[in-house]
Amino acid sequence: xxxxxxxxxxxxxxxxxxxxxxxxxxxxxxxxxxxxxxxxxxxxxxxxxxxxxxxxxxxxxxxxxxxxxxxxxxxxxxxxxxxxxxxxxxxxxxxxxxxxxxxxxxxxxxxxxxxxxxxxxxxxxxxxxxxxxxxxxxxxxxxxxxxxxxxxxxxxxxxxxxxxxxxxxxxxxxxxxxxxxxxxxxxxxxxxxxxxxxxxxxxxxxxxxxxxxxxxxxxxxxxxxxxxxxxxxxxxxxxxxxxxxxxxxxxxxxxxxxxxxxxxxxxxxxxxxxxxxxxxxxxxxxxxxxxxxxxxxx
Amino acid sequence: xxxxxxxxxxxxxxxxxxxxxxxxxxxxxxxxxxxxxxxxxxxxxxxxxxxxxxxxxxxxxxxxxxxxxxxxxxxxxxxxxxxxxxxxxxxxxxxxxxxxxxxxxxxxxxxxxxxxxxxxxxxxxxxxxxxxxxxxxxxxxxxxxxxxxxxxxxxxxxxxxxxxxxxxxxxxxxxxxxxxxxxxxxxxxxxxxxxxxxxxxxxxxxxxxxxxxxxxxxxxxxxxxxxxxxxxxxxxxxxxxxxxxxxxxxxxxxxxxxxxxxxxxxxxxxxxxxxxxxxxxxxxxxxxxxxxxxxxxx
Numbered sequence: 001x002x003x004x005x006x007x008x009x010x011x012x013x014x015x016x017x018x019x020x021x022x023x024x025x026x027x028x029x030x031x032x033x034x035x036x037x038x039x040x041x042x043x044x045x046x047x048x049x050x051x052x053x054x055x056x057x058x059x060x061x062x063x064x065x066x067x068x069x070x071x072x073x074x075x076x077x078x079x080x081x082x083x084x085x086x087x088x089x090x091x092x093x094x095x096x097x098x099x100x101x102x103x104x105x106x107x108x109x110x111x112x113x114x115x116x117x118x119x120x121x122x123x124x125x126x127x128x129x130x131x132x133x134x135x136x137x138x139x140x141x142x143x144x145x146x147x148x149x150x151x152x153x154x155x156x157x158x159x160x161x162x163x164x165x166x167x168x169x170x171x172x173x174x175x176x177x178x179x180x181x182x183x184x185x186x187x188x189x190x191x192x193x194x195x196x197x198x199x200x201x202x203x204x205x206x207x208x209x210x211x212x213x214x215x216x217x218x219x220x221x222x223x224x225x226x227x228x229x230x231x232x233x234x235x236x237x238x239x240x241x242x243x244x245x246x247x248x249x250x251x252x253x254x255x256x257x258x259x260x261x262x263x264x265x266x267x268x269x270x271x272x273x274x275x276x277x278x279x280x281x282x283x284x285x286x287x288x289x290x291x292x293x294x295x296x297x298x
Numbered sequence: 299x300x301x302x303x304x305x306x307x308x309x310x311x312x313x314x315x316x317x318x319x320x321x322x323x324x325x326x327x328x329x330x331x332x333x334x335x336x337x338x339x340x341x342x343x344x345x346x347x348x349x350x351x352x353x354x355x356x357x358x359x360x361x362x363x364x365x366x367x368x369x370x371x372x373x374x375x376x377x378x379x380x381x382x383x384x385x386x387x388x389x390x391x392x393x394x395x396x397x398x399x400x401x402x403x404x405x406x407x408x409x410x411x412x413x414x415x416x417x418x419x420x421x422x423x424x425x426x427x428x429x430x431x432x433x434x435x436x437x438x439x440x441x442x443x444x445x446x447x448x449x450x451x452x453x454x455x456x457x458x459x460x461x462x463x464x465x466x467x468x469x470x471x472x473x474x475x476x477x478x479x480x481x482x483x484x485x486x487x488x489x490x491x492x493x494x495x496x497x498x499x500x501x502x503x504x505x506x507x508x509x510x511x512x513x514x515x516x517x518x519x520x521x522x523x524x525x526x527x528x529x530x531x532x533x534x535x536x537x538x539x540x541x542x543x544x545x546x547x548x549x550x551x552x553x554x555x556x557x558x559x560x561x562x563x564x565x566x567x568x569x570x571x572x573x574x575x576x577x578x579x580x581x582x583x584x585x586x587x588x589x590x591x592x593x594x595x596x
Contacts, residue, residue, distance in 0.1 A: 045570055052542045109376050149446075151575050158574050160564015183575070188568050224435050230589050266458015270486050272343055276581065277449050277481070283578035290564050291528050291586075 005216065026110045029088075029096060031054045035108045038176045039097035041066055041074075042184030044107040048077035050187055055083045056108040059096060062087045065104025074105060083107075112174045114166065114188065114193035117200065135209075135237035136289060141197060141253055142170040142244045143278070150181020151279035152242070157185040159286045165200070168193040201239065201256045209237045213249050213257035214285060216275035221254050229261045229288045240285060245278045261285055318443035327386075327394060330354045333406045336474045337395035339364055339372075340482030342405040348377035348485055353381045354406040357394060360385045363402025372403060381405075398475065410472045412464065412483065412491035415498065433507075433535035434587060435461045439495060439551055440468040440542045441576070448479020450540070455483040457584045463498070466491040499537065500555045507535045511547050511555035511582060514573035524558040527586045538583060543576045559583055 033035075035056055038044050038159045047053055058078040078085050096106045138161045143149050149172045156164050165231060171193070172178060175281070179186040201211050215226060239258065243249035263276065263284055277286070333354055336342050345351055356376040360368060376383050394404045436459045441447045447470045456463050469491070470585075472474060477484040492498045499509050513524060540554065541547035553557070561574065561582055574582070 042570060046568070049568075145593050151578060154571070154575055155566070155578050157562075157571065158567065182572070183571055242350065263456075263585065265456050266457060267455070268454065270344070270347075272340060272456065272481050273348075273452070273481055273486065275481070277452055277577065278580035279575065280453050281576055283574065283582050287561065287582045287586070290591075290594050 010282070017294075024123055029092065032108060034110065036111050036176055037096045038107040038109055038179060039102035039105065039252045040180045040184075041070055041102050041105055043176065043179040043182075044281065045070075045074060045104045046184035046187035047107055047109055047179075048074065048081055048083070052155075052187065053109040053112060055081055056199050058083050058085045059093060059106040059108070060085060061090050061102075061104030062089055064090075064113050070078065071104075097176070099179070112179075114174065115190050117165065117192050117194050120163070120190075120192060123239050124241060134234055134289065135162050135240045136234075136286070137165060137209075137237075138282070138286070139197070139201070139239050139241045140171065141241060141249055142167055142247075143242070144170060144244060146152050146175055147175040147181045148277075148279050150178040150183075150186065150247060152270040152282055153178070153189060153191065153245065154185045155279065155283040155286060157182075157189045159283070161286060163192060165192045165194055167197040168195050172245075179238045189298070198256065200250060201241070201253070204239055205256070205258070209239055210235075210259075211239045211241060211257050213241045213254055213260045214263055215248065215260045215263060215279065216281075220259075223259050224254060224257050226260045226262055228262065228264050229285055232259075232261055232289065234292045236288055238289065240282075240289070242278065242282050262290075308587045311543045315503055321411035323338050326421050327390060330406060332408065334409050334474055336405040336407055336476045336477060337391075337398050337403065338482075339368055339403055340374050340401045341474065341477040341480075341485060343368075343372060343375065344406055344485035345477075346372065346379055346381070346408055347477045350485065351407040351410060353379055356381050356383045356408070356515060357386050357391060357404040359391055359400075359402035360387055362388075369402075373502055374554060390594055395474070398404045398478070410468055410477075411580045412466065412472065415463065415492050418461070418482070418488075418490060426563055433460050434532075434584070435459065435463060435502075435507075435535075435537045436580070436584070437495070437537050437539045438462065438464040438469065439539060439547055440465055440545075441469050441540070442542060443467060444470050444475040446543060446575075446577050448476040448481075448484065449579055451476070451480040451487060451489065452483045453577065453581040453584060455480075455487045457588050461490060462487070463490045464555035465495040465516070466493050470485050496550060496554065499551070500538070502513055503554070503556070505539055507537060508533075508557075509551055509555050511558045512541070512579065513546065513552075513558045514579075515560065519552050519555075522552060522558050524560055526562050527559045528562065530557075530559055530587065532587055534589045536587065538580075538587070540576065540580050561586075 038047055044058065058074060060074065065071060093102045093104065093106055112142055138156050140152060141142065142154065143166065153164060174186055174191060205211050215221060241249060241253060263281055305592065336345055345353065356372060358372065363369060373383055391404050392403065436454050438450060439463065441450065451462060461506055472484055472489060484505045504507050513519060519526070539547060539551060
């Protein structure tokens with residue numbers, strides 16, 4: 001049997017009409033083993049539009065859920081994919097997604113995994129591609145907060161990052177919370193991971209890529225030059241490496257960087273408030289780099 | 299009596315040693331009426347360093363809390379302000395701040411309020427200030443999410459925004475969650491509010507300020523020109539107006555803008571994933587504007 005009991009909810013219309021359930025409880029919704037519950041309009045809609053997950057059931061709030069146009073579109077998407085649609089109450093949706101902000105929509109689906117770098121077709125700078133093609137990869141070292149990971153994926157997707165690679169160790173997996181924080185970008189954008197970030201960065205450097213790290217202030221980092229992001233020039237394929245909110249990049253990774261970028265602050269900062277949120281800082285750095293591409297019309 | 303019973307916690311050392319309490323419960327901590335509980339190292343440390351709140355008690359985790367250096371600094375700060383320090387257990391801290399991420403520190407304090415614009419000393423462009431002094435104010439229309447508000451304040455502070463003004467109606471107040479999301483910036487940076495955003499923007503426009511809005515795509519907004527943020531030139535004092543995550547700027551506010559800025563995307567976007575997180579987008583726009591100041595060495 002592939003089903004397991006989980007949560008408290010009532011599947012289908014019939015359960016919540018009579019009002020004979022004990023208050024605060026609903027009949028449990030059976031979940032397909034190994035499935036997870038996506039929540040929110042964007043993640044569910046994007047997952048329905050892609051063929052990257054197996055989809056089991058779409059749960060829509062019976063009344064007062066998403067706007068009619070949004071609901072209709074989700075039902076049409078589900079029909080096209082052959083996914084059953086169940087209309088349930090708010091309490092059932094709350095139970096399904098653990099009380100998160102579901103906007104009246106949940107989707108039962110198989111999880112998404114990181115892609116392994118070995119699975120990627122190499123963009124191969126050597127294979128006759130124009131040397132002017134400027135590539136930008138974003139490498140995330142030990143980002144553990146799902147809200148930050150989601151926001152980073154959303155920014156990377158929007159701003160045109162060619163590939164995102166995470167360190168597998170100590171990184172947040174691709175959970176439904178990450179998908180929600182990414183506003184669904186996680187559903188359409190591949191995320192790679194590596195078990196050995198150090199070897200990966202060394203290999204890319206040997207191929208001619210520039211490895212660029214970040215620090216929050218003009219502090220000295222061994223022999224790695226630290227420059228303002230406004231002075232950075234994008235002349236060859238870049239890997240931008242971002243560290244975790246608390247600790248930043250590991251020293252080991254910093255030593256593999258060719259240079260470190262700083263976002264200059266606009267005022268004298270109070271000690272202890274000397275940095276930006278990691279997803280804001282990354283958005284600024286990516287935009288600052290990519291705006292060179294846009295300005296040059298590449 | 300100025301104290302009220304609230305939460306479940308145990309004040310002082312004695313309560314949690316004997317282990318005779320029923321599991322899962324601790325003695326309640328009395329709270330000063332009208333106080334709130336700040337949580338996290340940065341908000342508590344910044345609040346201790348400023349004279350903007352009345353402070354009642356600092357709560358530190360008895361063991362395994364912040365690093366010793368951080369703890370010592372907090373205790374010294376509290377002593378300097380005459381604030382009693384209580385060493386309590388994790389469960390007590392959890393109860394005090396409603397289970398949020400307290401990092402082993404809570405601080406009982408009076409709330410912070412928005413400042414009214416009338417309280418502000420006008421920077422007065424007319425009062426003999428250099429006309430080359432480029433001012434940047436950030437106006438937030440109906441930002442309701444405390445995490446977004448906090449991240450926006452942190453970015454505004456870091457990047458050198460001269461003043462932040464929120465619409466009082468439908469905006470998130472300056473709660474401890476906002477302070478945490480701002481990494482303490484809310485404790486050192488004044489936040490103003492207005493009951494009448496429309497009149498405020500009209501008055502500033504009449505004074506010669508440029509009112510700049512934002513849209514997520516190159517859509518037409520009545521007769522307001524829409525340009526890429528890369529093309530924007532900072533020639534006079536600016537008000538950058540940001541709308542809420544879901545709905546963006548109200549039409550009423552859009553019509554008061556002289557121009558609208560767009561962050562260009564770096565790829566063809568999937569329908570439904572056509573925007574950035576509001577705090578990331580604002581960080582990019584502020585940095586893009588401020589980088590002109592830095593480039594010109596103003």
